[in-house]
Amino acid sequence: MALGPFLDGIRRVAAAPLLLLFMYSLAIAAALAMGSLAGGAGAAGVESVRTTGSGTLVGVTHAFRPDTSGLAVVAAFSSLAEGQPRVGAVALALAGMIFWTFLAGGVLDRLARQRWMGSSGFAAACRHHFWPLTRLAVLAGALHWLVLGVLQSSFVGDPPGASAQGWGGTAPADAVWLALQGLLAAVRAAVGLAVDYARVRVVVEDRHSTIGALLAALRFMIRRPAAVAVLWLLNAALLALILVGCSLLTPAVMGFGPLGPFLVAQVYTAAHLFATLVAWASQAAYFQGQLAHATYVARARVADSAGPARPTGAS
Numbered sequence: 001m002a003l004g005p006f007l008d009g010i011r012r013v014a015a016a017p018l019l020l021l022f023m024y025s026l027a028i029a030a031a032l033a034m035g036s037l038a039g040g041a042g043a044a045g046v047e048s049v050r051t052t053g054s055g056t057l058v059g060v061t062h063a064f065r066p067d068t069s070g071l072a073v074v075a076a077f078s079s080l081a082e083g084q085p086r087v088g089a090v091a092l093a094l095a096g097m098i099f100w101t102f103l104a105g106g107v108l109d110r111l112a113r114q115r116w117m118g119s120s121g122f123a124a125a126c127r128h129h130f131w132p133l134t135r136l137a138v139l140a141g142a143l144h145w146l147v148l149g150v151l152q153s154s155f156v157g158d159p160p161g162a163s164a165q166g167w168g169g170t171a172p173a174d175a176v177w178l179a180l181q182g183l184l185a186a187v188r189a190a191v192g193l194a195v196d197y198a199r200v201r202v203v204v205e206d207r208h209s210t211i212g213a214l215l216a217a218l219r220f221m222i223r224r225p226a227a228v229a230v231l232w233l234l235n236a237a238l239l240a241l242i243l244v245g246c247s248l249l250t251p252a253v254m255g256f257g258p259l260g261p262f263l264v265a266q267v268y269t270a271a272h273l274f275a276t277l278v279a280w281a282s283q284a285a286y287f288q289g290q291l292a293h294a295t296y297v298a299r300a301r302v303a304d305s306a307g308p309a310r311p312t313g314a315s
Contacts, residue, residue: 001226001227001230002227002228002230002231002234002286003230003234004285004289005231005282005283005285005286005289006231006234006235006278006282008281008282008285008289008294009111009278009279009280009281009282009283009284009285010278010281010282012111012114012281012285013111013274013277013278013281015114016110016111019107019110019111019277020270020273020274020277023103023107023273023277024269024270024273026103027269027273028266028269097137097141098134101130101133101134101137102126102130102133103126104129104133104199104203104280105125105126105127105128105129105130105133105202105203106122106123106125106126106129107277107280108129108199108200108203108204108280108284109122109125109129109203109297109299110122110125111277111280111281111284112200112203112204112284112288112295112296112297113295113297113301114294114295115295117301121301125203125299128299129202129203132202132207132208132209132210132213133199133202133203135210136195136198136199136202136210136213136214139195139210139211139214140191140195143191143195144188144191147184147187147188147191148188189232190221193221193228193232194214194217194218194221195214195217196217196279196280196283197217197220197221197228197283197287198210198213198214198216198217199213199280200217200280200283200284200287201213201216201217201220201287203284203297204284204287204288204296204297204298205298206297206298206299220287220290224290227286228286231282231283231286234282235275235278235279235282238275238278238279239272239275242268242271242272242274242275245271246264246267246268246271249264249267250264
């Protein structure tokens with residue numbers, strides 16, 4: 001049941017090459033902007049930010065990636081809470097979240113309708129869904145903070161007997177800690193999936209209530225746990241294949257001198273964006289297939305300046 005929406009998601013993204021090119025261009029522009037900031041007085045603002053609670057490193061340069069912008073905001077604000085004055089990191093993380101939140105409405109609308117929207121239609125969709133998706137992003141940030149900051153620090157913490165030399169706890173204590181880590185990872189994945197499907201419902205059903213969209217997404221997932229989990233695994237496998245492919249490509253291009261790492265970075269950026277769009281498109285395809293039909297979007301399509309909009313069936 002999940003394989004069909006996954007393949008449909010790949011087909012939808014492959015049928016929208018200009019959308020992928022547009023997203024790639026924005027990613028490159030963001031990277032150039034970050035590079036110029038790193039070369040100036042704002043260099044401290046683009047440093048990586050460490051969150052003590054989660055023990056992970058989140059690069060603020062990733063704030064301009066659609067799948068990690070929310071986590072970058074949580075990490076940046078965590079740095080301020082820990083007394084690390086990285087106001088530049090917070091500003092960049094917030095800018096990245098707002099940037100991708102604005103684009104997400106237009107991207108999902110295009111992938112859900114499966115037809116050309118034109119520049120006017122795309123911009124109108126971005127504007128129309130911006131505030132509901134912004135409220136959803138704020139709610140998602142609060143949930144991520146609850147999981148990473150509160151649950152991680154209060155109930156999991158560092159490994160038992162952890163020291164500079166490594167673990168020093170007993171085997172049962174280590175096993176319990178690993179089990180808690182696995183449970184927390186599952187909760188984190190469930191929160192991310194709920195936010196993903198809430199985003200889909202906001203755009204496809206033209207919802208304005210963020211809490212209502214999130215609760216509806218949870219109900220949708222609870223009623224179809226196996227298919228939702230398999231679809232998530234398929235998208236995760238696609239991303240893993242991309243990472244493996246880029247790691248295999250790296251030694252082959254190292255002989256090109258400075259051009260080699262640049263080429264690998266461009267391939268990875270484009271492939272990672274493709275995987276992200278496939279995840280969004282496959283989730284929209286699965287939701288549409290379960291509750292309506294393959295091109296259903298509640299909001300009427302906006303005509304492009306190049307000509308009148310054609311009928312879109314139920315949309």
